[in-house]
Amino acid sequence: xxxxxxxxxxxxxxxxxxxRISLTERCNLRCSYCMPMDGVPLTxxxxxxxxxxxFEIAKLFVDAxxxxxxxxxxxxxxxxxFPEILTHLSTLPVSLSITSxxxxxxxxxxxxxxHHVSTINLSLDTLDAIKFKxxxxxxxxxxxxxxxxxxxxxxxxxxxxxxxxKGINDNEINDFIEFTKNHPVNVRxxxxxxxxxxxxxxxxxxxxxxxxxxxxxxxxxAEILRLPDAPNDTxxxxxxxxxxxxxxxxxxxxxxxxxxxxxxxxxxNGQLKNCLFSTTESDLLTPFREGKDIKxxxxxxxLGKHAMRGGLSTPEQFNDPKxxxxxxxxxxxxx
Ligand code: SAM
Ligand code: SF4
Numbered sequence: 001x002x003x004x005x006x007x008x009x010x011x012x013x014x015x016x017x018x019x020r021i022s023l024t025e026r027c028n029l030r031c032s033y034c035m036p037m038d039g040v041p042l043t044x045x046x047x048x049x050x051x052x053x054x055f056e057i058a059k060l061f062v063d064a065x066x067x068x069x070x071x072x073x074x075x076x077x078x079x080x081x082f083p084e085i086l087t088h089l090s091t092l093p094v095s096l097s098i099t100s101x102x103x104x105x106x107x108x109x110x111x112x113x114x115h116h117v118s119t120i121n122l123s124l125d126t127l128d129a130i131k132f133k134x135x136x137x138x139x140x141x142x143x144x145x146x147x148x149x150x151x152x153x154x155x156x157x158x159x160x161x162x163x164x165x166k167g168i169n170d171n172e173i174n175d176f177i178e179f180t181k182n183h184p185v186n187v188r189x190x191x192x193x194x195x196x197x198x199x200x201x202x203x204x205x206x207x208x209x210x211x212x213x214x215x216x217x218x219x220x221x222a223e224i225l226r227l228p229d230a231p232n233d234t235x236x237x238x239x240x241x242x243x244x245x246x247x248x249x250x251x252x253x254x255x256x257x258x259x260x261x262x263x264x265x266x267x268x269n270g271q272l273k274n275c276l277f278s279t280t281e282s283d284l285l286t287p288f289r290e291g292k293d294i295k296x297x298x299x300x301x302x303l304g305k306h307a308m309r310g311g312l313s314t315p316e317q318f319n320d321p322k323x324x325x326x327x328x329x330x331x332x333x334x335x
């Protein structure tokens with residue numbers, strides 16, 4: 001029998017079964033850590049994947065072994081054909097999930113439910129409406145906050161993504177943990193990461209160590225329960241004894257988890273990124289449109305994946321903002 005090759009296996013023994021697809025480079029928020037102040041050069045529409053192309057390319061990945069797809073962006077829900085895209089992808093044998101800023105997610109509850117999207121990652125960096133406006137440059141705090149409860153009531157599992165930035169929202173770590181006391185959510189504190197145009201510097205990152213230190217000062221050791229790690233989970237998960245919800249820490253900057261990485265990313269304009277931090281991309285859309293077999297291109301891209309953070313393996317390299325200027329801005333990658 002002919003041996004089929006695993007085109008999603010890399011040279012470090014990692015297999016990539018998790019595809020993140022960015023649906024759009026646009027967004028209805030302007031989060032300072034994601035969207036550069038001057039905006040981003042937007043890809044002209046003819047060079048973006050149509051819904052049909054996205055589905056056909058996703059299908060190739062699924063045939064190759066992908067069993068989990070996350071829709072992201074930009075804000076995935078501002079794409080007008082989101083319902084059709086979701087409907088098509090839901091015919092594939094994958095677990096489907098979405099990352100959204102939550103501004104308009106209430107309008108999509110029914111379709112998300114009917115297509116078995118059970119877990120939603122929702123971004124909310126502050127519990128303070130004024131600070132929300134300062135971070136996102138938009139006044140939608142009340143909407144997003146209310147939508148969290150609508151999603152909980154509708155039975156979704158909710159993860160709340162909080163990008164921690166020193167001097168901006170790191171004073172809210174305990175408030176977010178208190179939020180887990182009575183609400184069945186998983187708050188994920190994410191270390192602020194460097195991307196093109198986001199004015200990152202290492203000093204602004206609140207590290208895993210900082211967060212654990214603050215925990216120790218707020219709670220007794222016996223109350224802080226470390227939860228078991230799920231396979232390939234990027235977060236170290238915790239819970240305060242007796243609280244309903246949980247929280248996790250995603251420490252890409254200070255404690256990366258590249259060894260167990262199973263993720264690859266497809267941008268809205270059909271480029272495959274083998275790592276969030278890679279400065280190279282592989283164009284799948286052009287050859288796909290030309291009717292070529294893109295599987296060898298996918299395989300080459302996966303084989304080219306570095307062991308760690310797109311090749312920025314030393315802290316010195318990673319901490320140098322110049323090293324990130326050849327990468328895209330996060331809004332154009334899809335987190
Ligand atoms: N618009 C959606 C949202 O905000 O959830 C999806 C796209 S957004 C790029 C995906 C995730 O990336 C969000 O949770 C956001 O907080 C995170 N993110 C964006 N820029 C980041 C950065 N510089 N460091 C860490 N996380 C970042
Ligand atoms: Fe938009 Fe999400 Fe980026 Fe904020 S983090 S600007 S909501 S894409």
